[in-house]
Amino acid sequence: MNSDLMFFILAGVILVFSVLTVTTRRILRAAVYLLFVLISTAGLYFMLNYNFLAAVQLTVYAGGIVVLIIFSILLTSHISERAVVANWKQSLLSALAIVAGATLTLISVFRFSFTASPEPAAPSGVKDIGAALISYGENGYALPFEVVSILLLAAMIGAIIVARKEKIKVDEKDLK
């Protein structure tokens, strides 16, 4: 029962802060709300006994990405700045669309009866995960692991190149 209660608390936090993230007009607050959402999501992972995943969620998302976002906010905006929100027409239309979409999805979700599998859970300790990540064949994830590493490398280089400040070339003609 405890875990049930925990779920509802987490769910409530997630939903409330999600909504706040996308509705607040203070952008730095939005980042903080997002942080709460991500932490709560990590909580859900803990509940499901995926401890390693939860840890990654906390370190990468909460620790990495949010920090990155906050830095970039500080680089590009003033603290006091209020975000511009779309006009009411656009908001209304979007709201209608997402309500319809959510309804549609939820109806499909509830029309399908999922039966939980009785099988025992696979071990998901750090050691098992590490082994799976470097093994291949059945239950081995070496290939995605490598692909993601290359992707990260590429993204890193790309990000550096894109964000690098270009030297301003001064045209000699303009000087004269």
Next chain:
Amino acid sequence: MNILSLFVLVPVLTIVAIVFTKNMKQTRLVSAIGMGIQLVLAAVLIFMYLSERNAGNTATMLFMYDAVWFPTLNIHYTIGVDGISVAMIGLTAIVVFAGVFASWMVEYLSREFFISLILLSSGVFGFFISLDLFTMFLFYEIAVIPMYLLIGIWGSGPKEYSAMKLTLMLMAGSALIMVGLLGIYFNSAPDGGPLNWNLMDISKITIPIEMQRFLFPFTFIGFGILGALFPFHTWSPDGHASAPTAVSMLHAGVLMKLGGYGAFRVAIFLMPEAAHEQAWIFIILTAISVVYGAFGAIWQKDLKYINAYSSVSHCGLVLFAVLMMNETALNGAIIQMISHGLMTALFFALIGMIYGRTHTRMVNEMGGLMKIIPFLGVAWVIGGLASLGLPGLSGFVAEMTVFIGAFQHTDVFHRVVTILAASSIVVTAVYILRVVGMLLFGPIKNEHFLHLEDAKWYERFSTITLIVSIAAIGLAPLWLSDMIGFSLGPIVQKLTGLPFASLF
């Protein structure tokens, strides 16, 4: 090497040679030499063709050559000629040759100009020698597309508008033709077996009549747009008015013939049953073209518009004759194509020359030019007389053959439209004489014109080439008409005996 392939090869080599020329003088010299060779080749071809025929060779197509170039779709490079194509090749060679001399003084981007011009001509030659429908279409496109550049870059007046209009309308025609050709291709083997594009092979089978009914209008209208079929002719006045001299010559003289030739070679020859069923619709349209173009020309003031409408009228007569579908009328149609090609090329050349001197094309601003520039004046009168069908010049032969041919149909409908079309000879006389009177005769209206110079040697050369050809056909039409007539035999055989659907 097959002599026919040379007709495509020589222009291509000329283009390559032009690329290496350094200035305008070299460029035009190279072009003139290239097209001169082409003219000689055409003469040789006519001679070889006639001697083959005299030697008793009765094959439908001579100088055949065949090579596959896209096996997946069974597309061949099939070439061969009969009397009709030979005649058209001769026409093209003459007009292109005269066109090069008419554009002797193009200074702006002359290299690019001649390249486009000759590219266009290679497309036309390719079209006339091809027997493979796809290859034919390919050459057709090659002929049509440089037109856009030629008008858009070297034209005058609202040239971008005109170039766009002309190209778009002709492209619409191409689209229709493409539909028609694809339809023919997919019905080229009704009894199974591989599909093919070969004109002669397809002519031996009968395309299912339901398909014909559907495909014939596409093909005919598609080619008809290029042949200035009413009401798809409006590209012609605008396009011609904006086009530079040589381009107008080539376009009206040769390119519009592609329409008539295609309508006849592809649409009617391959789909005779549908042609007979639907002929009456198109006969009405073409009869309208003939009379309407002539009346339209009366009221125009711009020389090029007058000539463009006159072309509508004359080309209408070509399609009119084609739709009569008997040997005499078809013969007349081909002669009319050649005659009109030469005549209108002459007119456009002269308009260009006169415009180059007076800087106006409005007839009401000119007058008395005969006195100042007698050579051009006389040439104009000769062209005009040819256009209104004076015996001894080519127009007469063509028109009379067409009318006699059209008169072979005894029903009221054909009689009425024939007489209607024949009445155009009067209206033609009206607008031709009106222009001659306003332009050449009467008092001189503008004293600046008093200092105009008569034709230069290259202009004389261009004009005389055309006039001699016109007179040659007009004085001795027998060899031409026999050459065409012989080749019409197998085509007419396929056409005869089919009942005409008629309005009445």
Next chain:
Amino acid sequence: MTGTIPLQFFLVISTLMFFIGVFGFLTRRNLITMLMSIELILNSVNINFVAFNKYLFPQHLSGHFFSLIIIAVAAAEAAVAIAIIINIYRNFKSIDVDKVDEMKY
């Protein structure tokens, strides 16, 4: 284990989170906020993967790893996106999405 919470509940959470993210993406003008909305969307997907993995195929870890990789991808994406945003800010002096319309027509 998770006790009596049925799978559907997780799905509801993730659905709502997803559409809230979409809503944010559609209504916010600020590029960074839009990026945050995208993070929400990705997160909701992660939840789905994990939940399905846990309830339907507990003997495997596929969903788990998928989430893991998505987190990595999200990190990469965030890094690149922020680089781009900073670049845009330099060029346009704004990170309002509507002002970045040089490529229009």
Next chain:
Amino acid sequence: MTDYSYTILIPLVPLAVFLFIGLTGHKMKPIVSGLIGTAGLAFGAILAYITAISYFWGGHEGAGYASIKAFEIPWLHVTKNLTISLGSLIDPISVMMLVVITTVSLMVHIYSLGYMKGEKGFHRFFAFLSLFSFSMLGLVLATNIFQMYIFWELVGVSSFLLIGFYYEKPSAVAASKKAFIVTRFADLGFLIGILMLSFNTQTFDFQTLVSQTGPAISQPGGAAFMGLSVLTWSLIFIFMGGAGKSAMFPLHIWLPDAMEGPTPVSALIHAATMVVAGVYLVARLFPVYALGAPDALTVVAWVGGISSLFAAVIACTQTDIKRVLAYSTMSQIGYMMLALGVSGYGGHDGLGFMAANFHLFTHAMFKALLFLGAGAVIHAVHNNDMSGMGGLRKYLPWTHATFLIACITIAGIPPLSGFFSKDEILVAAFHHNPVLFYIEYAVAGLTAFYMFRLYYSIFWGKETHYHHTPHEAPLVMIIPLLILAFGSIFAGFLPFEELVTSDGLPFELHTEWAIAIPSVLIALVGITVATIMYRKVTAIPDKIAGSVSHLYKWSYHKFYMDEVYLFVTKKIIFRFISRPIAWFDRHVVDGTMNGIAGVTQFASFNIRNLQSGKVQQYAYVFITGALVLVFIFVFLW
């Protein structure tokens, strides 16, 4: 049988001359080109005389004169049965025409050497004259109807070129244009007629057409349209061509204006030769008309009769001397047409046919004489309005004498040639159609009247003061006048009833004095009236004109035919057909095309707004689209 193939040279020599002068004329001295042209024609004339003598008097096989196809080459195969050939056909009428044309043309050539002296474009003039002679000779020698049509058109064009010789004068340009277009319109009828005739008979050849066992005559066909057979209709259409060329009512309007051309041209083309081409055409096809389609012949007769009266009335009031002569020509050709129309076939029935050709012959002589005489007058006073003339008999004695001879001839006073030919026509008309006969009586009187009105106005009447004293024409112009005067006097004694008959056989001619004497009397009355009115300056003409002012006014304005034509062409065809078509083309047809382009552009312009560059808009569309698809696939499928 004599070989006549050399006759083909008669037209070919002028053609060669035309090409030679036309291409090189501007390099030579003017007089040289004139002499070359004249020499060419002289050669043709000699050949024509040789032909005539050997044909008519060189002995012939069988009874009558055969029609001989002397030369023929195929020119164009049109259908399996129909071939257009070029060649020469020798029979009485063509030989007669050869003589007429070459004689008159030669005279005109010689005359022009003097008349056109010093004109710019002297060589051009002779080149065109040669071209005309070539065309006209080719026309009369035609072996088939299509050859005739070919040369018919060429004749029209030479006429166009010659009328517009003074191309800087707008009136000349307008006149040449008018002449060409009106005859062209008539030729359309000719062409349709040829098409109908040739389609039904499957031949163009004259010999086949006129043969009595040929397809035209033996199978005339039943009534096809409005009660007349196809043959009749085709012949009526063919006659329309002839009527246009011969300036028959109502296609005559070009002829008076054609007088804008140089006077020798008027003499050659618009008096003696080209305008009688219509008569020649009907004569050529006469057996078909007479035997196959008498109804068509009736049309010919009436058109001829009406034209002759109509023209004679107008001629009485005109003041331009060349116009008077032009209307006189029209009137005389009306006579010839009428004669053909009232003729039958064979023997004495064919009197009208013979008379028409006879009159054609004599008319060519005296009308050419009149025109050349008028030319001499104009040459002397540089004016062609008779109100500016008078008393010229003192200055121009030779011209005066020859002109008087011509006037007497045309009035039909014996024993000059005009009397004989006109008398035969009256006899033929009397036997056939009394109404027409009386019309012709009246016309004879009118003819005498207006000719002498002309004569007196020029040579008598008031003494006018001229800027410089009129001087007699040079010898080179007088000689042709004398030769033609000689012809006018004596041509009447030629035995036409033996030479040119409808069936080639000679017949006996009786002079019917009951008709001849009244006609002479009527002519004398006309002359007397003219003498009273115009010999001295009197007030009588004005009084008479005042008393019949309406008629006078109508006649003076040529019964407003020009105005009617102008109305039809300028107002109706130009304004109400051509201009609307031009407008329609630019605005409706082209407008549709532009409209299609416009719609495309409009659509693309609006569709472009979808590409707004707003990411959120794209996302919105994308998401809603995805949702709709999901909805469709999940819930509706």
